[in-house]
Amino acid sequence: MINLYAKREFKYPIFAECITPDNFEGKSAEEIGELKVWEGNKEKKLAELFKVEKIKKEDEKEPVIAIYGDLSKIRMVGAKMTKGQIIIHGDVGMYLGQEMRGGKIAVRGDAAGWAGSMMKGGVIEIFGNAGSYLAAPYRGSMEGMRGGKIIVHGNAGNEAGAYMRKGTIKIYGNAGQFAGLRMRKGTIYIKGNCEERAGACMTGGKIVVGGVIESVLPTFTIEGLKKKVKIEEGEVVEGPFYLFSGDITENGDGKLYISKNRNPHLNFYEKFL
Helix, strand or coil, X not given: CEEEEECCCCCCCEXXXXXXXXXXXXXXXXXXXXXEEEECCEEEEHHHHEXXXXXXXXXXCCCEEEEECCECXXXXXXXXXXXXXXXXXXXXXXXXXXXXXXXXXXXXXXXXXXXXXXXXXXXXXXXCCECCCCCCCCCCCCCCCEEEEEEECCCECCCCCCCCCEEXXXXXXXXXXXXXXXXXXXXXXXXXXXXXXXXXXXXXXXXXXXXXXXXXXXCCEEEEEXXXXXXXXXXXXXXXXXXXXXXXXXXXXXXXXXXXXCCXXXXXXXXXX
């Protein structure tokens, strides 16, 4: 097990894609400390920013990294990781788990924007809030999340799951606008409230909103009422739910499930059933 302790408060953005179990595996604490990061426009050694401590555990079957301190300026932790675990005891900056392929990241705080950007596998669990563009790609790219699972126990910002291709996102708090923007496949479950324009331009996949949503885009058509919805294997959410299909501007067949009981202002749709 590797423990990293922040030596000071960080004032400038730090790109630290070297912090992955893949890069740390088989290295001594001294070798890990020699890995390079960028703090602003200056290249630094990891040991200049963190105290590195390696603890040998006989029963450890996979590499584990525990990080302590305010990492809100630290970006790209866990980028492209394929194995092991990262446990962050505090907040963390943008691009957490970018293009992650395997393993697990747990954040005992908040995560900034683009957490899980373009991830392909593994699990990210955020016990606080997530910023905007959860699992979304960089601007200009159309390839979003392609596998894995993201769990947010707090709230998420705008465009969660944008351009999603596969995988599962579960948000137990509230979500911002444009959840599931241009998604093709996969599942987004929002237990709390959701701002407007959910599913805009989606062509496939499933969005489930258990809380309040002010309105549904007019480019969705109501298909029926469902007693319950399956989120993933072994997890079913009880309804009833309105089922909408769309986005018809994209010839889409995405499914948008909206809680009937939490959204009585949408009951006028029932006359179209």
